[in-house]
Structure formats: structure tokens, C-alpha cells
Amino acid sequence: MTATAGPPVLRHEVDPQVDPRRLTCTFGGAEPVASLLPRSILDTSTLDAFAGRLRTVHDKVSERLDRRYVNPQTGPFYVDGARPGDTLALHFARIEPRESYGVSTTVPLFGSLSATGVTAMLHSPLPEMTWIYAIDRRSRVVHYEANESALRVELPLDPMHGTVGVAPALGEVRSSLVPGDWGGNMDTPEMRSGATCYLGVNVAGALFSFGDGHARQGEGETCGVAVEAAMDTVVVVDLVKEVATPWPRLETDEYWMTAGSARPLEDAFRIAHSQLVHWVVELTGASVMDAYQLVSQTAETPVANVVDPNYTVVAKMAKKYLPGVEAMAGTHQRLRQLGSAYLGLMA
């Protein structure tokens, strides 16, 4: 690589017509599709969570999908040199819908306002229903259309990835429907372009993958399904060597964020906020009690999902409160520049 050539670039094609049995629907348990050097660009795409099988309001999840092949991920990718105890950094430089539509549904016995397989009740399931959203990339609008009335609502396009993760610890293999300390299906709208996601490495090569693009979603993902959409995505990949990250962290130009995933929801909150306290200790040298106090008066706390096998809460601290403080040795700023340069080159 020459100084003028920029970082290495991996272009990885995803075949929308692939046999579903060949989809990667787990974290862990799959062979890498490619390998990458740290400080590389990955230019790829993702299928939507239904692998493109729902296209009209008449398509039902329960009829069109085998539950083993839901929420396919692009990857896993092997990062050269990644070892347990390191942190993987994934900067999302671009997340853009591939198609001019997105889809949402209700799924029987799934969703925050429904009995489920574990919040087991004796009610009949809620109706299964599908909504199709027109996506207008030029005007950056997503069009909601009610199925049972004339209601139409224009919503801002706000693309993001619901699922980003690495292979879990302890030899576990987890469904891509589950979030946890390996990342996974966190379903937070904070995972939009401009964000850097930090994930602790559990196995050699990290084996990261991502998918579950959403043209937008509400916080909490109330019914369990966002505006699901295939995405074109550019990620800048890096390693922070010998820095452990016990739970996923995010960084943007304006915020440091921690994500906790657990049940009940207060445990997701506890994880996210204790991680934020410990991060403030690292960043400022404050004592734990002083950091606890500062977090108590400054945290912003959007709920990410209350529908997956673990729920996710994000805790955010505005960087403006701690001017001059830099996290992860400036990784976010560096990756953002690499991403911008690449996108500029491609434009």
C-alpha cells in the first residue's frame, strides 16, 4: 500500500438470491467469509432481516420465513491480529438503503406489548400484519401508510444497523436475534452512520458481522420490527490493542455511549450506566463515587429494544461536558477521517 492509496479496501458482495441455508444467522459458529487488516475499509451490503422475502402487505412472516434463517448477517470477517483482550472498532461511514422500500410487521408472540414465549400468557396472539414503507432517498423520507385507515405519515429517513457483533466468549454460538456483551441484536438507533462501535474481542480474528438495517426505528422498537431494509454500508475497521471492552461502547462526534443488554430492563440500565461510570473514571481520573455523581446529572438514556431475548439500554454522555478528553486513543476521529476520505474518493 502506498501513502497516496489510502487504507486497504475490501469490497464484499452479498448475493440477495443466496440459498437461505447458507446465510449467517449466528454470532460464532460460522467460518469467516474474508479477512481484513486493521485500518481497512469494508465496502459491502446487507440483506434485510427477512432476507428480502416480505414485499407486500400480504406477505406474512409466519408463512414466508423459516425461523432458522431470520436476520442474516454479512460476515463474519476475520481481523488480522485481533486477540482476546483487544477491542475491535467499527466506524460506520455510510449506511444507505439499497431499495426504495422498507417493511415492518407484527410477529405472533413477539413484541413489547404482546405475550411472548417467555412472558407466557393465555391470550390469543395479536394479529399478524405487514406494513410496506416507501423510502425516498432523495427527500430523505420514509412513508408510513396505515393498513386499516387512511392515515399517512412522513417520517425522516434515519438508516442504522440493528445488529453488530463479534463471536461470543465461552465457545457460545448465539442467534443473530439476541444482543449481549458480544453486541448482536442491540437495535439501537444510535448505530447510524457517523458512529464508531467498540466491541471486546473474544476469539482470534474477532469474527465480526452486522446486518438488520433499519430505514428508521423508534426507541424501544415497540412492536419488535423496525422499517427493515437492505443496506449499502461502508465500515472502517480497526483494533485497539490490549484494551478490553466488557460491553459494547459507541462514540460519535458528540457522545460517548455504553450499551447494556439483559433482562429485566433495569439490569440493561445497570450495565450501561455502571459501564459509563467506569468509562468516566478512565477518561477523567475521577473516583468512582464522583463519576457516579456526574453520570447521575448528565446521562441521557434512550431505551434501545424491549423485544429481543435480552433488552438493551444505551447510556450517553455528551462530550461537551468534558472538553479535551479523548477516548480509545482518538480512534473515532481517526476512523471518521479515513471513512470520509474513502467516501470522497468514491463520490
Place this chain on the structure above:
Amino acid sequence: MTATAGPPVLRHEVDPQVDPRRLTCTFGGAEPVASLLPRSILDTSTLDAFAGRLRTVHDKVSERLDRRYVNPQTGPFYVDGARPGDTLALHFARIEPRESYGVSTTVPLFGSLSATGVTAMLHSPLPEMTWIYAIDRRSRVVHYEANESALRVELPLDPMHGTVGVAPALGEVRSSLVPGDWGGNMDTPEMRSGATCYLGVNVAGALFSFGDGHARQGEGETCGVAVEAAMDTVVVVDLVKEVATPWPRLETDEYWMTAGSARPLEDAFRIAHSQLVHWVVELTGASVMDAYQLVSQTAETPVANVVDPNYTVVAKMAKKYLPGVEAMAGTHQRLRQLGSAYLGLMA
């Protein structure tokens, strides 16, 4: 007061030196301190949650306060004509710190990252510590100072009331430390000036009170104590007759909001979001399933508190998504105008 002078105004003085045994520290169970007509202005003040007893970093809650007299409320006020089945509307026109300091603490066996009396564990309590914040009302800044290092942080002044409620149903009397369907200690930063709070009336006269001013707080109120401050507060009071409000709702110029209070935290989420779904049904005529879908893609969901006997989650929908829609027969807009007029008169 003359007909041309605007709405009736009640000025209610609160004596900071009052005998603690005469403080109102419950919702229900107390005689009204005054009565008000609907469409009145209430111009009053509130003590801080410690009744002013903590003033230096050496003052500890466990030494300075009798737990029966914590979180005193201003009120209760009797609203003429309020009957069970009506909704009380309280528009906060002004919430302004009375003093140039605020105070926060940790309290043994209290807070989201601590064992408590009900999340009972065998650990020793975390250290009890007090922080004093200088409040600069002119520059709108609150000054955080670490106790155990040199860290200093400037935070925006953002005054609000942690506790607003009416007398509960079923003849219950609840501590002002508890939130529930009667409102109470919801501890959401959304209860700032400019917000209208709607509460279902359970007893004749509604018997509302409020207090627990915060110069600011993080979402979730992680350690359980915000920047506690005495407040000067102007409220515009009204009734929405024969409209029931099962759980508290808030309205600002930009948002409709619902607040759910329960444990575990997912039940607070479920209450807030099911209430938001039902509110969208009322506002738009959409079906429940279509409203569920719209809420799923639009809700903003800040956690309010994860420390009180019930936890509180707020669900918000931006009004811009439903242009031309008006809630509660325009009560918020009307009260905001009355409040602005009164403040203009006083300026």
C-alpha cells in the same frame, strides 16, 4: 381581581422554617392548603427534597433528616369542580431556582447501582457522600465539583420538578417518594417549564401537590438524587371535564408524552407505550394495530428514574408527525398563553 385582569391568581407562600412534622410528604392523607378555580394561576414555591437541611458536603442525609419528612410537597390544592373521571391539567409556566446552590448525595441502600432494601444483597452500603453545586441563574450554569479530585464540570441549568401528583385512588396514601398512576415522584427531566402535565382525578378536588425541584438531572437519575433545589414555580391549573387519564401524560409545544411507573422497568415501558398507542388511536382514529406500528417507528423513550419504589419510563411522540392534530381540546396551548400573559405582567 377584575374580569379584565386575566385569570384568578393564588399566591401561596411556603415557609422554609416550618416544623418538619407539618410538611406534606404524601399524596393523599393531607388536608388542602387552599382551593383554586379551574383556569387559575398558582404562584408559589417549593422546598428542596431535603427541606433545606443539606448545605455543605459534610451534611449527610442519614444524620440530618428524619426519613418521614423527606421530599416535602407544596399543597395539596383543592380544585373546585374536580371529580373522579376528570383530568387535571397543570401547565408549568416557570420553574426557577430560589437559591444559588443545589445539592446532591448518595444515600445508603438507595440508587440504581446499589443494593437496596428490596434489591436486597449482602454487600456493605456504598459510601454516603454529598455534593454541593453552585447555580448561576444568570449564565444558566450548574457547577459540578468532584469531592475526591480536581474535576470541575459546567452543566446547563435545566430546572424541573421531580414530583407532581394528585391523591391516589382506593383511599390510598402514598409517600412522596413513590411514583404511580397518580403521578408522584416520576423524576423525569421532561417536567420542565413549558410542559403541561395531565393527571386523572381520583377524589373530589383532585388534591394536587408538587415539589422535588431539580436544577438538573440525568435521565434515569442514576444515583437516586438529582441537583436538588428549592424552586419558585408558576403553574396554570385547569380541568378537562369527563376525560379520564389512566396514567400521567405530558404535552409541550413539540411532544406528546406518556409516563408509566412500575417494576420491573419493562412494565414501566409497557405502560408508557401502550398509553401512547391508545393516545394515537384517540388523536388519529387509526386502529390499534396501525397505531402500534406508528409508535414503533417514532417513539422516543428516555428513562426517567430507576431508583424509586416504582421506576418510570417516558414515551414521546413528536407532534410534527401528526400536523394539525390537537389533544385535550387544545388545553396545552390555552394554558401556555395564560402562563405567558401572567409572566409578562409580572416581568
Place this chain on the structure above:
Amino acid sequence: MTATAGPPVLRHEVDPQVDPRRLTCTFGGAEPVASLLPRSILDTSTLDAFAGRLRTVHDKVSERLDRRYVNPQTGPFYVDGARPGDTLALHFARIEPRESYGVSTTVPLFGSLSATGVTAMLHSPLPEMTWIYAIDRRSRVVHYEANESALRVELPLDPMHGTVGVAPALGEVRSSLVPGDWGGNMDTPEMRSGATCYLGVNVAGALFSFGDGHARQGEGETCGVAVEAAMDTVVVVDLVKEVATPWPRLETDEYWMTAGSARPLEDAFRIAHSQLVHWVVELTGASVMDAYQLVSQTAETPVANVVDPNYTVVAKMAKKYLPGVEAMAGTHQRLRQLGSAYLGLMA
């Protein structure tokens, strides 16, 4: 009764035809109906939780009852000399159905396998249905009859009180539907005759009451309603002076038990088991860690209720494991003897 005949006896009549508005349906907030000396016998009765209003399978809760007058209690009784910091001991010497029937129901949006007002969902409520049980006191059998098939099942009569409590702390008044540290609606089948219930005193006179007789119930009270029955009940009342009891405890000839009430259910578990650990420390002089270990290998942990506003878990330790150890200065044995003597006299 003469001075030589044993303890003072209070016979308290309950009028089944009383105006519902005069029923006591709270803990706290009601004037005492009578006062008692410590070491007294109270010979009284209780209405069933529906105040006798459901008598056939066609009677529905939602049609026949005002929710303000559900679960009426007998009392409150003022115990002379009871002060905050003491423990009230209530030994149930006899609990016997007054009538030859009991009743159970489903209640819309109530029960562990149903959406509720706080586990708020979008499902339609489960069907409301009433079951009438014949109670055969001679053969000690309760007769279950299915409503929708020919299934008939004979179950053992096992009478108990679902609700036993004192006035709460902090001036609170709580619905008799709620359990907490004051006792209340714990709904544990362990509250049968032969058991002594210990409750911490919060207000002068303790102001105890009880009710909610069940001819039997399953652990957890799955649908939320047991075989509800009016009871004739004999209680021996005593005080353990200057012994605080933070959460309810029970004692029988064979077990020491602690009851925790909270949400989520694991917090009820944590309360009950941490209380049992601390009780073992008091009884044996063991360290907290050694007691934790002993409880871990010996506790029996029946769920009491998963339906009320707080859930209740009971932790039990068999007395046989700690031979020669006596709790509460032998109160249980003493009250059991007083109760037996009284019942012998009455026979």
C-alpha cells in the same frame, strides 16, 4: 371469663350485611375497631374477599363488586403498648370456613398468565369466569368442578388467610390488595392454623387486621384468586418488645420462614433469603457468609403470589437442622399453648 381461666379473650363479631362503605379495605387509614392487651385471644371471623357477593357461577366480579370494597379486613385492632420498633406476634390457632362453599374467579386484566394494568399489552382480556367449590368440613375436602367439561377433582381443605398486616410506615395507607413490609396481601398458603406471624410495628398500637380467607390455594395463586371463603378465626396476640422485624416472618413447629414482597419476583426472593440469612446469624451466631452458605443448601422456597401489586416469595428453613435453637424468645411455643388451651376450653 375469670382471672384464673387464662388470657383475656376478645370476641369480635363481623356483620356480613354491613354497608360496603364501612368495610376496612386498607392497612392504615382506619380507626381501630377494638383494643387488646398483649397475650390476648381474639375470637372473630372474616368476610371472604368478595364480601360474600359472589355465590353462583353466574356472578361476575366486574358486575357485582365496586373495586374500592374488595378484600375487606377484620380490624384494625389496637394492641396496648405496641410501639414502633416492637414486633407483633399473631398466632393462628384456628382458621375454619364459616360456609359450605368457596368461590374463585378470573378477573379481567388480573392474574399471572394475563396482561394486566401494569404488564400492559394490547391483547383482549381473558374470559371472566366464576367457579363455586363445595366445602365439606367433615371430610376436609374442597370440590373443584370444571365449568366447561365434566372434570371433577377432590382437593384437600387447607384453610389459610391471604392477608395479614399492620399499619404501614411513613403515614402510608395501602390497599388490602397489596403486600409489603407491613404484611398485607401476601397470599402464602403457609399462613394456616399453627403458624405464628411476626410483623414489625410501625405505629402506636400496631393496628393489625386480617382477612382474605382461602379454603385452599396453589403456590403462586396463578390466576390471582384462591378458593375464597369466609372464616372463623382464633388468633393469639402478643408483642415482642424492642425487637424490630423489617419484613414479615412466620414460625411453625417445623419451620422458620421469611416473606419478601416486591417486583420483579427475584427481588421478593432476595428479600426473603437475605432476611433468612440474617435470621440464621441471629439464631446461631454464625457469620453472614457462613449463614449464606447454610441457607443456600437448606432453604425451601415456595412462591406465594405472582399476581398482586407486589409479588411474594417465602423462604423456609427446617428447625430440625438447628436443634435446640429458639427464636423470638419462644413466643411461638407460648402462643401455641395459649391457643390450644383456649380451643380446648371452647370444644
Place this chain on the structure above:
Amino acid sequence: MTATAGPPVLRHEVDPQVDPRRLTCTFGGAEPVASLLPRSILDTSTLDAFAGRLRTVHDKVSERLDRRYVNPQTGPFYVDGARPGDTLALHFARIEPRESYGVSTTVPLFGSLSATGVTAMLHSPLPEMTWIYAIDRRSRVVHYEANESALRVELPLDPMHGTVGVAPALGEVRSSLVPGDWGGNMDTPEMRSGATCYLGVNVAGALFSFGDGHARQGEGETCGVAVEAAMDTVVVVDLVKEVATPWPRLETDEYWMTAGSARPLEDAFRIAHSQLVHWVVELTGASVMDAYQLVSQTAETPVANVVDPNYTVVAKMAKKYLPGVEAMAGTHQRLRQLGSAYLGLMA
């Protein structure tokens, strides 16, 4: 083995000195160690949860064990003919300690009365401590000895397996520390000899394994560690073809039982009790509402564990209430006879 000798018998040796990296510490993700025909006897043994590495009170988990190799399982075994949609039946004919000692510990940030990695708090961990129990197989006694005082307690020997499971669905691989719908680390004392465990088959061959023998444990396994002991175990294995079992069930001569594993604990309760309701429907032909009622008055509900990544609750119904009713086509009785015959032959 001869044709007249009864069912096929597999004797499977477990090497206590095996390299830890060769231990099976997951459900799923491991190659079968042997295959079995339905209606076979498996005569084998299990290592204790610490693979024998803790032998004195000075041995600490954090010093002696690699967390990847905790809770090793014997297996997995491939059952010929087992297909997804079938039910595997495992009858425990004999569970007997191999050694004359058992071991328990506290583990930092683990246990129901401790902050943990997910119930994340700011407390220091509780002390790490180890207890050694002498096991007297002849007198059937387990000897508790306090570490910090002279307290000694004799407890009944009551051997059981904490962990029994099959390979999970969706290609997942789960740590043997986790319980779920595949069984796993349910930690219920009901899994003693005499019990038949029914598990739904998710993959060809079922791939069952078991381990985590306990010389005894309290319900809830409060500190997270029972009296851990290596076991000699005889299991009778069978298939119930084309009967799906969504969550683990158990059967003894006296009880039908269902086990639910989830967080929060009320969801484990909901799973277990809804499964019991549906089982009563299958067994009696009653309607769901009538079965719900019967379960409400008869269920016994011991908590199994409140310490693992999912908590487990067991719901039990006494068979005596439904005389003449047979579950799973009499599998339990049949396997019990096969087991007794084999043990008789071996005696």
C-alpha cells in the same frame, strides 16, 4: 449383551484426569461421545462442576479454574432415531456420590444476594470462600461446617443433577452454566433419582448430556453453588416419537412438573405455569380456563435457581388429584421398571 438380559446397556467411563480443554462445557457444538438406542441403559459418571479442582477450604474458584472449563458435562450422547419434534425421556434410576466429600463456594460477582456482571452495581464483591462437606453415604448425611465459627449441621444427603439438556435450536451453542428450553443448568432439586426428565429434541440424535451433581441444594441455590459432587449415575433413555415438548418437563411417581427458565423470575414462573396449564388440558381434556383454575388451586411452586443467566421455576401438580391419568403414554412407569430391573441385576 444378550437378548434375554433386558435393554441395551452403555457403560461410559469418564476420566477425572482429562485435559480440561477436552471437557464438554456446552450444549450443542460438541461431537457425540457415543450413540444409544431408545430404551437403553446408560451407566456412567459425572465430574463435579469444578472438575475436581477444589478439595480444601483454601482452594478458590478464581485461582483454580479457567472459566471456560467450568461445569463439565458427560456426553453428548446421540440417540438413534431422535428427530426434531420428538421428546427425549431421561429417567434417573440412580444418582450416587462417587467421593466422600462435596464442595461449595462463593464466587465473586455471582449469586442471588450479590451484585453480578448483569445486575451491575458499584459494590466490592462479597468474600470468596470455600466450604468442604463430608458426605456419609451409609448414613445418608452431608456435614456442613462453618468456616468462621464452630457451627456444625447435619443435612440429609439428597443427590441430584443440576444440569441436564439437549442441543439447542437455531444452531445455538450454550454454555453449560445456562438453563433454557433445551434444559441445561436448571438447578432444581427435583432432578433426583426416581425422576424422568422430558426434553424436546432440536437436532438429529438429540445430543443430550448431563452433569453438575449436587449432594444436596436448597431451593433457589441462593449463593449460586450447591454441595457439588462427582456422581455415579444410571439413566434409562427413551424417545417419545412425534410429541413436542417446548419446555422441560419432569415426572415422578407422585408429580407432574414443568420447568421454565428466563429472567425476570416471574417469566420463569409464567412459562412453568402456562406449560402446566397446557399439560392439564392435554391430560384431562379440560378447557384452558378450567385448567388455569385447577392449576391455581393445586400448583406447588418451588424456585429452582435465582443465580444462573436464566432463573428457573418449577411448577408441580400432584398426580393424586387426577387418578388414572397417564402422561407421555406411560413412559415414566416403563422407564422406572427398566431402571429398577437393571439396578437389581447390578446389586
